[in-house]
Structures are given as structure tokens and as C-alpha cells.
Amino acid sequence: MKQPNELTKADRIAMLGxxxxxxxxxxxxxxxxTLADAPAAPVVEEGTTVATPLIPVDLRVGLVLLGLLVWAGxxxxxxxxxxxxxxxxxxxxxxxxx
Amino acid sequence: MATNTERAGADLFGRGLALDVNGGWGGYWIAMLRxxxxxWMFHAGITKLMEGGLMMDATGWMQYGAQGTLVHPITNWxxxxxxxxxxxxxxxxxxxxxxxxxxxxxxxLAAFFGTLLMxxxxxxxxxxxxxxxxxxxxxxxxxxxxxVFAAGRVLGIDGWLxxxxxxxxxxxxxxxx
Numbered sequence: 222m223k224q225p226n227e228l229t230k231a232d233r234i235a236m237l238g239x240x241x242x243x244x245x246x247x248x249x250x251x252x253x254x255t256l257a258d259a260p261a262a263p264v265v266e267e268g269t270t271v272a273t274p275l276i277p278v279d280l281r282v283g284l285v286l287l288g289l290l291v292w293a294g295x296x297x298x299x300x301x302x303x304x305x306x307x308x309x310x311x312x313x314x315x316x317x318x319x
Numbered sequence: 320m321a322t323n324t325e326r327a328g329a330d331l332f333g334r335g336l337a338l339d340v341n342g343g344w345g346g347y348w349i350a351m352l353r354x355x356x357x358x359w360m361f362h363a364g365i366t367k368l369m370e371g372g373l374m375m376d377a378t379g380w381m382q383y384g385a386q387g388t389l390v391h392p393i394t395n396w397x398x399x400x401x402x403x404x405x406x407x408x409x410x411x412x413x414x415x416x417x418x419x420x421x422x423x424x425x426x427x428l429a430a431f432f433g434t435l436l437m438x439x440x441x442x443x444x445x446x447x448x449x450x451x452x453x454x455x456x457x458x459x460x461x462x463x464x465x466x467v468f469a470a471g472r473v474l475g476i477d478g479w480l481x482x483x484x485x486x487x488x489x490x491x492x493x494x495x496x
Contacts, residue, residue, distance in 0.1 A: 228343075236347050243351075248358045248421070255362055258369055313343035 229312040235295030239288045246284030250276045346473040353420050353470040356461045360433060361417025367410035374406045381405060385443035394443060412436060420465060423475015428495040430465035437462055471496060 228236075254261065257275040264272040304310050367375050381394035381402070397405050412432055419429030437459035444455060464470070471477030477496040486492045 232344070236344075240347070240351055244354060247355055251358060251362060255365060255369075313347075315343060315345035315348075 227311075227313065231295060231298055232313045235291060239291040239295070241288070242284040242291070243288035246281040246288070250281050250284070254281075349464075349468050349470045350423075350474040352461065353423060353426065353465055353473075353475065356433075356458075356465065357417045357420030357422075359417070359458070360413050361421060364410050364413025364415070364417055368414060371410070373411070374403065375410050377405050377409055378402050380443070385445060387445055388443050390439055390442045394439070409436070420470075423471030423473075423477050424480070425495055426471025426475060426477050427466050427469055430462045430470070433462035434459060434466065469496065 251261075254274055254276045259275040260272050261274055261281075262278040263270050263274065299310075299312075302310055302312070378398045381398035385391045385394045394405075413436070416429045416433045416436070419425050420433070437455060441453075441455040441459050444453065447453065469477065469481075472481055480486055480496050481493060486496065
């Protein structure tokens with residue numbers, strides 16, 4: 222049976238709300254930090270901080286965590302989505318039976 | 320960027336398959352994996368280039384780090400006879416593989432070389448100190464995933480390349496993108 226594959230508002234929120242912070246935290250800010258020749262996290266030698274990142278590592282990790290939480294929220298939401306009368310679940314998927 | 324339509328409706332060992340990467344979560348996830356895998360590899364390469372210039376010194380790993388592993392005869396030969404090749408290819412290869420994956424250009428070609436690189440890193444694990452199933456194997460599997468799904472055709476330059484007349488007339492090129 223063909224599955225519906227239109228993006229719902231929830232799909233879009235999860236795709237963009239999850240993907241953008243993760244891509245920003247890992248790739249965009251990572252590229253800026255890397256090209257500035259800065260370490261990803263503070264480098265401590267003998268108790269002294271000898272190098273610090275240009276982009277605070279907590280900010281980058283926080284963005285990744287935010288994206289993961291959005292995806293997790295979407296997963297929980299999908300668990301509660303009731304199927305229609307013909308047994309279909311709306312929204313985008315992967316082509317696998319739902 | 321172009322989004323290519325790919326639908327694999329097939330039969331595998333007698334069971335139907337319907338993996339849809341056309342605009343849904345399948346395509347989204349393939350593009351996300353490609354971007355992050357690409358950045359991982361690009362970062363590994365560009366930092367080596369920024370620290371050590373075009374040539375890194377991998378002879379220590381090739382001669383001693385991989386000692387006792389199945390790839391040691393190959394790495395040792397290169398260390399003693401043509402060290403310049405891996406010393407150049409590791410940082411340059413990682414950077415170019417990463418770039419190709421991030422923008423989705425010649426993705427299968429990039430991921431093929433990524434797989435080759437990861438095979439050496441994985442098989443060259445002396446003692447498997449981080450376990451037999453380790454991050455090198457995971458990286459290898461990600462590279463193979465990029466090849467299998469032609470990941471650059473989803474939200475990547477390959478999605479446009481594959482529809483060019485040149486690609487349509489040259490089947491060999493479609494294997495690389």
C-alpha cells in the first residue's frame with residue numbers, strides 16, 4: 222500500500238528545528254573555529270589554560286543537544302499520532318510500512 | 320539545490336522493499352549524514368594541512384603503529400619506499416573527501432576513497448585498543464552508506480550533475496556521483 226509522503230508542519234519543524242542547530246553547531250561553527258586555528262575545547266596544561274576555542278564548546282554542544290531534543294520530541298509526537306480510518310499515518314516517512 | 324528523485328522499490332531475498340528518499344525523512348537523513356560525515360573528514364584533513372603543510376609524517380604509524388596488523392606489509396612498504404604518497408594523500412585526501420561529501424559533489428568517488436582510507440585505519444588498529452567494533456569501523460560504514468545511497472543526489476551538487484546531458488550519456492560517470 223502506498224504511504225502518504227507529504228511533509229506536515231510537524232515534519233518541517235522537526236527537520237529544520239533539529240537539523241539547523243546541529244548543522245550550525247557542528248559544521249558552521251566548527252568551520253569557523255577550525256579556520257581560526259582554535260582548539261575545539263580549552264587546552265589545559267599543568268592547571269593552566271594555554272589555548273581556548275574561538276567558539277565556546279558549550280555553545281556548540283548545546284546546539285547539538287537542542288537539535289537532538291527537537292528530534293526526540295518529534296519521535297514522541299509521532300508515537301501519539303492516531304492513524305486515519307484506513308490505517309495510514311500522515312506525514313513524511315522513509316517508505317517503510319507505518 | 321536540486322533534489323533528485325530516487326525510489327528503490329525492489330525485492331531483497333524474497334521480501335519487498337520500499338525505501339523512499341524522495342523528500343521525506345529518508346532523503347533528509349541521508350543528506351544530514353553526508354553533511355556531518357563530510358565535516359568530520361574535512362576537519363581531520365584541514366587541521367593536518369594547517370598544522371603541518373601539504374605533507375604530514377605518517378611513517379611512524381605506517382612502520383610501527385600498524386605493526387602486526389594485516390595492512391602492515393603494505394604500510395611498511397610505503398613507509399620505506401614511497402612515504403611521500405601517503406604523507407600527501409592522507410591530509411589532502413581527507414580534505415577533498417570531506418569537501419566532496421559536504422557539498423555533495425562526486426560523492427560516490429569521494430566516499431569510495433573515504434572507504435579505502437577507513438579500511439586502512441580500521442584494519443591497521445594494532446591490538447584494537449578501542450574494541451573490535453570501534454569508531455574507525457563506524458566511519459567506514461558511514462562511507463559505504465554514502466556510496467550505496469548516492470548521497471550527493473539528495474540536496475547536493477550531484478542532484479544537478481546526474482541530470483546533465485554529459486552524465487546521461489556516460490554511464491561510468493553516474494557510478495561516481
